[in-house]
Amino acid sequence: MGETFGEQFSRIAGLMFVWSTIQQLVPYRVQIYLEKLWAKLFTFFYPYVHITFHEYTKGMRNEAYSCIGTYLGAKSSNKAKHLTGDKSGNSKSLTISLAKREETIDEFNGVQFQWKAFTEEIQDSSSSRRGGLSIPHEKNSYILVFHEKYREMVAERYLDYVIEEGKAIELSNRKRKLYTNKNGNDWYWNGGKWKHIIFQHPATFDTLAMDPKKKQEIINDLDAFKKGKEYYAKIGKAWKRGYLLYGPPGTGKSTMIAAIANYMEYDIYDMELTSVKTNSELKQLLIDTRSKSVIVIEDIDCSLDLTKKRKKKEDDGAKTEEKKKDDEEEEEKDSNSKSKVTLSGLLNFIDGIWSACGQERIIIFTTNHVDKLDPALIRRGRMDMHIEMSYCKFEAFKILAKNYLDIDSHPLFGEIRQLLEENDVSPCDVAENLMPKTDSGDAQHCLMKLVEAIKTAKLEKEKSGDKKESKPRKMKFNLLSKFNFFKQSAKGKS
Numbered sequence: 001m002g003e004t005f006g007e008q009f010s011r012i013a014g015l016m017f018v019w020s021t022i023q024q025l026v027p028y029r030v031q032i033y034l035e036k037l038w039a040k041l042f043t044f045f046y047p048y049v050h051i052t053f054h055e056y057t058k059g060m061r062n063e064a065y066s067c068i069g070t071y072l073g074a075k076s077s078n079k080a081k082h083l084t085g086d087k088s089g090n091s092k093s094l095t096i097s098l099a100k101r102e103e104t105i106d107e108f109n110g111v112q113f114q115w116k117a118f119t120e121e122i123q124d125s126s127s128s129r130r131g132g133l134s135i136p137h138e139k140n141s142y143i144l145v146f147h148e149k150y151r152e153m154v155a156e157r158y159l160d161y162v163i164e165e166g167k168a169i170e171l172s173n174r175k176r177k178l179y180t181n182k183n184g185n186d187w188y189w190n191g192g193k194w195k196h197i198i199f200q201h202p203a204t205f206d207t208l209a210m211d212p213k214k215k216q217e218i219i220n221d222l223d224a225f226k227k228g229k230e231y232y233a234k235i236g237k238a239w240k241r242g243y244l245l246y247g248p249p250g251t252g253k254s255t256m257i258a259a260i261a262n263y264m265e266y267d268i269y270d271m272e273l274t275s276v277k278t279n280s281e282l283k284q285l286l287i288d289t290r291s292k293s294v295i296v297i298e299d300i301d302c303s304l305d306l307t308k309k310r311k312k313k314e315d316d317g318a319k320t321e322e323k324k325k326d327d328e329e330e331e332e333k334d335s336n337s338k339s340k341v342t343l344s345g346l347l348n349f350i351d352g353i354w355s356a357c358g359q360e361r362i363i364i365f366t367t368n369h370v371d372k373l374d375p376a377l378i379r380r381g382r383m384d385m386h387i388e389m390s391y392c393k394f395e396a397f398k399i400l401a402k403n404y405l406d407i408d409s410h411p412l413f414g415e416i417r418q419l420l421e422e423n424d425v426s427p428c429d430v431a432e433n434l435m436p437k438t439d440s441g442d443a444q445h446c447l448m449k450l451v452e453a454i455k456t457a458k459l460e461k462e463k464s465g466d467k468k469e470s471k472p473r474k475m476k477f478n479l480l481s482k483f484n485f486f487k488q489s490a491k492g493k494s
């Protein structure tokens with residue numbers, strides 16, 4: 001495979017010329033015989049196979065083309081002479097690709113494969129026919145050339161390898177996105193059902209304050225899921241996993257979502273159910289999501305009145321006809337202003353439709369009130385893991401103290417341990433007190449502040465006589481505002 005494309009083409013052209021001359025000189029019967037001989041001769045003189053990967057097929061962008069481009073760019077950056085560099089908004093670093101008409105050799109299992117970036121200029125004949133200017137546009141493709149004895153290797157291993165490698169490089173190089181189906185201003189919208197911004201959030205499992213054992217269980221589950229492609233295919237199930245995150249406000253449910261997305265290197269789709277009008281719109285939204293993503297429905301109990309129908313059946317038995325009618329009218333008014341997504345629509349969303357629209361997705365529901373949810377929605381198999389995000393106990397506190405104050409121990413730790421055992425304090429409230437307000441704010445000062453805050457909250461609770469109810473958070477932010485805040489502050493710092 002030392003020849004260039006140019007040399008190969010001139011050899012083919014020579015052979016073609018000989019063949020067309022023969023065709024004109026000999027009778028038809030002899031031509032048929034010669035055709036067979038020609039096929040053998042052609043293979044003998046030119047034993048190479050060409051495979052073309054176009055950028056677009058049937059109007060759709062060909063995923064293989066972009067994976068091949070990424071792979072070749074990475075592999076040939078120190079070999080090919082003409083390369084192009086691109087730093088598009090979606091990529092973390094400079095992307096190198098083969099320049100137009102550039103060739104390169106790739107080696108796989110000791111065999112050499114020749115690649116060429118091919119560009120064909122096409123005149124738009126329809127516009128010139130109508131008297132307008134004919135606008136040239138380009139049709140790009142990559143051509144792979146190999147000796148025909150490697151046909152099997154190419155079909156069974158080499159192409160899979162190139163595409164998988166390309167995907168992996170694309171994944172590590174791309175900026176991840178946070179999508180929403182909600183109306184908003186500063187979102188990038190590409191005509192589909194979702195808009196997006198770049199997802200940047202610093203949360204990791206290291207910074208997440210929770211019981212270390214529980215945390216490890218989640219990490220193990222995610223690891224198993226990541227490696228589960230063959231397993232899910234073997235058992236005939238869609239490659240997806242469902243997590244239900246429940247717990248009081250400020251215990252880190254959204255932070256956990258960010259940590260999961262960062263750990264898995266997935267995009268996030270924040271599904272605002274109240275903006276989805278019908279079940280078919282819900283289905284379309286799901287079909288529009290890409291693999292390697294976390295699909296989140298926050299505060300599922302508030303998004304839809306999923307429990308209404310079930311409860312209504314139970315209550316209806318005890319009502320008078322007049323009361324029933326009044327309630328129905330009230331409900332109708334209510335439902336006109338609300339989403340029409342039903343529980344069964346949502347259940348289809350979780351299992352049925354999944355299999356039809358690709359793989360490798362995690363779906364997360366969050367709620368402050370797990371007891372309000374319909375059991376059908378959260379049964380195991382739909383929500384595979386139920387994760388309780390609870391109040392801050394000492395182990396979780398130590399993680400926050402390390403994150404915020406960079407300390408592993410302090411004389412006040414004993415008292416704090418005791419206070420956290422006796423009182424329900426959310427990690428959010430602990431974090432707020434541990435955050436030094438000025439650069440000179442020292443650990444001692446922050447820990448004292450925390451002790452005081454817990455004691456004051458305890459006294460207030462005792463005064464009001466309500467020992468169980470936790471104080472609701474002053475303001476409720478959705479996932480997008482929370483994550484966008486991190487993005488803005490990261491921008492501010494850079």
Ligand SMILES: Nc1ncnc2c1ncn2[C@@H]1O[C@H](COP(=O)(O)OP(=O)(O)OP(=O)(O)O)[C@@H](O)[C@H]1O
Pocket residue numbers: 207208209210248249250251252253254255256368389426427428429431473476477482
């Ligand atoms: N477990 C935790 N580990 C680390 N930080 C936490 C944790 N819980 C809360 N925080 C801090 O508190 C803030 C609020 O937490 P977060 O929004 O994740 O809670 P939430 O459970 O999603 O709350 P809500 O139910 O009100 O939406 C976070 O930005 C983070 O700084």
